[in-house]
Amino acid sequence: MERKLKNSNGTDIAIIGGGPSSAFAAIEALKRKKEVEIFEEHSKIGIPIQCAGLISHSGFKRLKIKVPKNCIQNKVRGSIIYSPNNKKVVIKRKSTQALVIDRSLLDKFLIRNAENLDGKIHIKARVLELIKGKNNNVLGIKVKKDGKIIEKYSKIIIDGEGVQAKFIRQVGLPKVKRSYIIPAVQYEMSNVDIIKDFVEMFFGRRISPGFFAYIIPTSEETARVAAATNYGRPIDYLKYFIKRHPIASKKLQRGKIDKISAGSILIGGPIKKTYSNQFLGIGDAVGHVKPTTGGGVVLGGLCAKIAGEVASEAIDKNDTSENFLVKYDKLWRDKFGREFQYQKILRLLINNVPDKILDKGFEAISKNNIPELVEEIGDMDIQSNILKKVLFSPRIFKLLISFIYALIFP
Ligand SMILES: Cc1cc2nc3c(=O)[nH]c(=O)nc-3n(C[C@H](O)[C@H](O)[C@H](O)COP(=O)(O)OP(=O)(O)OC[C@H]3O[C@@H](n4cnc5c(N)ncnc54)[C@H](O)[C@@H]3O)c2cc1C
DSSP, X not given: OOOOOOGGGEEEEEEEOOSHHHHHHHHHHHHTTOOEEEEOSSSSTTOSOOOOOEEEHHHHHHHTOOOOGGGEEEEEOEEEEEOTTOOEEEEEOSSOOEEEEOHHHHHHHHHHHHHHTTOEEESSEEEEEEEEOGGGOEEXXXXXXXXXXXXXXXXXXXXXXXXXXXXXXXXXXXXXXXXGEEEEEEEEEESOOOOTXXXXXXXXXXXXXXXXXXXXXXXXXXXXXXXXXXSSOHXXXXXXXXXXXXXXXXXXXXXXXXXXXXXXXXXXXXXXOOEXXXXXXXXXXXXXXXXXXXXXXXXXXXXXXXXXHHHHHXXXXXXXXXXXXXXXXXXXXXXXXXXXXXXXHHHHHHHHSOHHHXXXXXXXXXXXXXXXXXXXXXXXXXXXXXXXXXXXXXXXXXXXHHHHHHHHOO
């Protein structure tokens, strides 16, 4: 077999990137007694970070993670969602719905779990390229570490490199469409006048066309505040949001900006194929992100766990060809494919309707007791059940039909 490990320099699974998806994949493979090495280009795990840190309580349960207390900055029990004309829909529950997390600490905690299972973590180790053999098979990676270029051979590569998806393209998998990558700018702010246990989301073309602006409280008077858009510079939208938005400005304009970060939010759902010979793509690299909210830790993590399981099985069966690895693609699509699809439909709908229709949609949502329905059966990660119910409720359905009619006969 072409795939032989060069003794001193081989491993079962080499993982590109030290983000949460990589950690989840690694942990599953390590539990199955596989040799795993993770390569992270930065000098510290979890730094820099581009994330609001909002992760559902139920998501952590699904991931089977008990979050250490030091990672938890705040707990929220609901959200307030503002329409373009500032009508608000409030969704509230009595108990905690989501945790606001220090993502740097969470990432460190996850990687430490992999280390405790004998995973080998290389920091300041930038993967430069894939080593390919005959038939274009991936045999390993070329890594720059401590100024030296090393070659690391492995039976399988798991690619958790995040949104840039350079290696995804190198193995010939489809790339995420540009229009589905939404640049975002986020401020960490102090001295803001916010509601500690509610997340606030603001829609509208003037605020954050193509996504939404948000305020995520990290304490009584600190918050993560962001705008994301691919219609111009998100920083300009964020400044406008803080200074001029009739509701948000009252909460934020006297605030102090303590930190700025920028990143890209994915809204298009997964790419069409996430595996190749000896290669599996996970997390942001393959679009395992909720198109409605841009959250990628939970669904990305759940799919990455499947990658760790399937990679281990492939090694046990001595078949790392794509004929076997297709199993990963099938398994995650069976579990979450419909979820990504429903959420993408809703995201595209919101992005394409004029603000006036969105305002009407918000009104219809309030009149149809949909917030109460969401309070009762809503789920931050698995949203397809509630989406079906909402989209097919009589008034919303009528609104949708009139919107489609207006699009066809403007
Ligand atoms: C503004 C913003 C807010 C967000 N808020 C939330 C939120 O509230 N909740 C939520 O669930 N999700 C949120 N997300 C999405 C979330 O951050 C991502 O989905 C998540 O980080 C994906 O994890 P990952 O492991 O796939 O990739 P990443 O976390 O991006 O990790 C990839 C890692 O690979 C490393 N890497 C890349 N290339 C190489 C290379 N060549 N060699 C070595 N290492 C490499 C990178 O340095 C990085 O550490 C947000 C995203 C943005 C931009």
